[in-house]
Amino acid sequence: MIELNKVGVEIDGKVYQMRKMSFGFQRRMIALQTSINDTKKRLAKKYNVSTDKLDGVITSEEQLELANLSLSVQEVASELFVNKEEAEILDHFDQDALSQLIKALQ
DSSP states (O other), rough: OOOOEEEEETTTTTEEEEEOOHHHHHHHHHHHHHHHHHHHHHHHHHHHGGGGGGTTTOHHHHHHHHHHHHHHHHHHHHBSSSSGGGGGGGOOOOOOHHHHHHHHHO
């Protein structure tokens, strides 16, 4: 029997049991992050602004598109939690916090 590697990750003073990232997880996460980056670049080009200035110029439909992609990243990241109920902490993460978590689990 093969057991997945598990690690404890401290987030805001609480330790969460998580799985280290598998190759399949890394592949899905890279695909989602690439999709988000490509969408941001496409929208930035469309409105002739930098990607960090998109919030003020994109339409509500485009905001929804980016939000849906971000939710997909959150869904994939929630698979790393041993106790699935603890994955709700991801609701409080921004992109930087999620990136830090992913780096910690590599």
